[in-house]
Amino acid sequence: MNFFTSKLNDALGWARKFSIFQYPFVTACCGMEYMSTAASHYDVDRFGAGFPRFSPRQSDVLFVVGTISQKMAPVLKKVHDQMCDPKWVVAFGVCTCTGGFYDNYATVMGIDTIIPVDIYIPGCPPRPENVIDGLIKLQAKIQKGEQSRTLYDPLTKTGRPADIQ
Amino acid sequence: MTPGQIVQEQFSQQMIEAHDFRGDQTLIIQAPALRAVALFLKEKPELDFNFLMDLTAVDYLFFAGGRVAKAWRFEVVYHFYSLKHNQRLRLKVPVEEKNPEVETLCDLWASANWYEREVWDMFGIRFKGHPNLKRILMYEEFKGHALRKDYPFNKRQPLIGPQY
Numbered sequence: 101m102n103f104f105t106s107k108l109n110d111a112l113g114w115a116r117k118f119s120i121f122q123y124p125f126v127t128a129c130c131g132m133e134y135m136s137t138a139a140s141h142y143d144v145d146r147f148g149a150g151f152p153r154f155s156p157r158q159s160d161v162l163f164v165v166g167t168i169s170q171k172m173a174p175v176l177k178k179v180h181d182q183m184c185d186p187k188w189v190v191a192f193g194v195c196t197c198t199g200g201f202y203d204n205y206a207t208v209m210g211i212d213t214i215i216p217v218d219i220y221i222p223g224c225p226p227r228p229e230n231v232i233d234g235l236i237k238l239q240a241k242i243q244k245g246e247q248s249r250t251l252y253d254p255l256t257k258t259g260r261p262a263d264i265q
Numbered sequence: 266m267t268p269g270q271i272v273q274e275q276f277s278q279q280m281i282e283a284h285d286f287r288g289d290q291t292l293i294i295q296a297p298a299l300r301a302v303a304l305f306l307k308e309k310p311e312l313d314f315n316f317l318m319d320l321t322a323v324d325y326l327f328f329a330g331g332r333v334a335k336a337w338r339f340e341v342v343y344h345f346y347s348l349k350h351n352q353r354l355r356l357k358v359p360v361e362e363k364n365p366e367v368e369t370l371c372d373l374w375a376s377a378n379w380y381e382r383e384v385w386d387m388f389g390i391r392f393k394g395h396p397n398l399k400r401i402l403m404y405e406e407f408k409g410h411a412l413r414k415d416y417p418f419n420k421r422q423p424l425i426g427p428q429y
Contacts, residue, residue: 171404174425203419205411206403214426254429 109245116160116186117239118148123159125179128166130193133225142228147235156182161238162215167195168208180215186247188218190238193225200224209254216248216262268312268347268354276302281359291355293340299358300368306345306354307373314345314354317370320380322360322388326414338362339390343370360390369394387412 126134137144144150153159156179168176180189191211194200197220199209211217218241221234241247250259266274269290273283279298284291294302306314321342325335337359345354358367369392370377381392382401389410392398400407404424409416421429 170421170423171402173423177425205416205418205420205422208423208426209421209429213423213429251426253427255427 110243113243113245117242120147120149120161120235120238120242121151121153121159122149122161122163123154123156123179123183124152124163124165125176126163126165127168127172128193128195130166130195130225133223133228133231134163134165134192137228137231142232144232144235147232147239149235156180157184159183160187162187162189163192164189164196164211165192167193167200167202168211168214169206170208171206173208173214176211177214186245188238188242188247189215190219190221190234191217192221192231192234194222195224197222210252212252213254214251216250218246218248268306268314268350268352271309271311272302272305272354275305289353289355291357293357293359296358296360296367299356299370302356303343303370303373306356311350312347312352312354313349314347314352316346316348317343317374317376317380318346318353319344320370320377320384322384322390322412324388324412324414335359339365339388341367341384341390365389366391366393368392371395386410389413 124134136142138150162180162183164176191197195202195207196211199207208214219234219238221231223230249262251262253260267290269283269285269292272292273280276294276298279295279302280292281295282293306312323340323342324338325340326338328335339360341358341360343356345356360367367390369381371381379401381395382398384390385392385398386400386402387410403411406424407422
């Protein structure tokens, strides 16, 4: 029995990793690099991720591309809550990973303080090769059926469990 | 005569300071005269400043490390442009810390509307007569005014998530 369920999970993971329906949450300059990655020269469709859905309810992977301000944070959380499980989050660019060079009144210091993040793609902005590397790492994670369930707490500098809806 | 000279001649009583750097003219006028000067700039055919290019403010608290003491804390800065005469003029109005308020220019230049909301949001300077003076960049829950020099540069007020 175990043999069959593990094989079934493998097949599910294989199917999922090559049909990534992504939701591009593009807010800033990283969007330009995202577009060049998605366009024909680098062609993310080779990895089954060529189909952006502009509805969170139809997507599996949330691409957070660009700086998230404190004013935008509740919107991002709501978009993430609207996505159906299983779902993954990619922090695209250094602003979404850590806040980047911003340390001010307006910017969220890393989206992992709000929503759990699976893959971090640093860079300001990251090069398309870097993005594709992140995508392949995400595929490996999807294949294993792993999902991040932790948030970063900047006060204690540790992780804490996320309440996933 | 340059636009700066025309205004200086007309409003010599209300003039605090005027300078001209390589053709960029700046006038500092007393706050009560703002509406009159603005109307003069807009209506007088030789000036015809029909375009308010920018409106912002400066906080001179701790200016130059506190070595330069000013009699006032803020200055509201207006950048005017005349499309007809291809001329520019910078107008500054000093604002006291105790009662940070100047007259609105919304009815004269429509572009002043959002600029004045931005200055209110960032510096806490009120514009008397503004039709809709509320925050434009920050959220309503935000306390204080972020570009004032006594606002800690990395103080955050998150709407959701940990308060850090």
